[in-house]
Amino acid sequence: MNVEPQKVLIADDDVINRQVLAELLKPEYTVLLAKNGEQALERATRHAPDLILLDVMMPDLDGYEVLRRLRADPQTEQIAVIFISGLDRPEDEANGLKLGAADYIAKPFNATVVMARVALHLQLVRQRRMLERLAHVDGLTELANRRRFDELYAQEWQRAQRNGWPLSLALLDIDAFKQYNDYYGHPAGDRALRAIART
Template identity: 65%
Template sequence: MTERQKILVVDDSASNRQLLGELLQADYTVLLAKNGEQALLRTRQQLPDLILLDVVMPEMDGYEVLSQLKADLHTASIGVIFITGLDTPADEERGLLLGASDYITKPFHPAVVKARVAVHMQVARQRRMLETLANIDALTELPNRRQLDAVLAAECSRAGRTGNPLSVALLDVDFFKPYNDFYGHAMGDRVLQSIARVLSGNLKRPCDVAARYGGEEFVLIMPDTPLDGALELAEALCRAIAELHIPHEKSTDYACVTVSIGIASSRAAVQPTADSLLQVADSRLYQAKAAGRNRVLAE
């Protein structure tokens, strides 16, 4: 069954939120936000397919909300329809130039809103299909190196602006070449697929990303996560992979497939970069290998 598309309705008027919610709930999963701050938080947490956004709101207006959405890689491609009482050409031009997909003036006609939403939802479905083809590793179905680089660069930029912690883990399959040589590349591919399922199955937040870095290496990107939180997650992943009990006769340390993980975490006073975090994570990974593998070492 196809998952219902999600639409976020942002309006400081409770009656408008209720009206739009009731209008659209039969066809979509409707999320509600009463101000700009709440809209940004729920967009990042839920990643809706489309946002209906009021312009005139206290504290943070719709233009500022749209600007922040477009500045964040995770939310930049989400379609935004302004629904507002501002009806001058200048108002509409400003919204469209900032990146709005459409502009509906109040009072709106329900049939028009439903029709325009349907059109933009179709566009969202097509866009996500194309993004999937371009950004997904064919073997593991995780984000590929291209997507990893883009997400990590964006998260480094955001961590630098907010001062929030950003943690990165580099994971490598222990003795993978001997495994491939002994069991064959087809079985090696199955190991990578199994590990990818463990990674994706244990990430609970939409903002966390597990990606294939290359070969038998994977990267975890954990925004707003301090070192201790990243260490806890990585250790759980390390155990879960070992508990798959995939036989590995050519491992000199363990009788099954294991992984080693190195972790790096940003500091509030320093602007993180993708290269600096990955270099530190790689160094910790090397130390984990030297210490006996099947373990996690952190900065």
């Protein structure tokens, strides 16, 4: 199975830090670069990285404000963020973590530690996405389940209300499925449901 490499956005106003981190991560990940907070927000929205390595001290928007804006936007609120900063006081680290950062690495950073933490947080991202998918998919048919229907219905209802659009819903029923199940057995009924789901 060909799995696409995960994306890491590096946001740092220091060109050397960007280059060092990019060279470190490029062999294993797709690397995106941003030289300031505005670029970081734009690239996070456009490219949906799996992880952001974010400097705290940047000239236009500092890393804390970038993180606040990421968390306020439904499109970027789930992106994992690791601060990499020259601010190494415990209160700086605590502030970053309270704002929702996944981790905090002080500069000068150790390459081995950065790689280990990036790998750890990207593994957590993969696991979270897998759990979210499992929570929204029926195990037998692999179609969206009732929980996912309820979420999507609420979103679409709000969109229809906002825009003054009508909302339509189509329901399908399988005629005489209980009798089919009773006559042929549940394994055959399960195969039939999977075939119908594929259709």
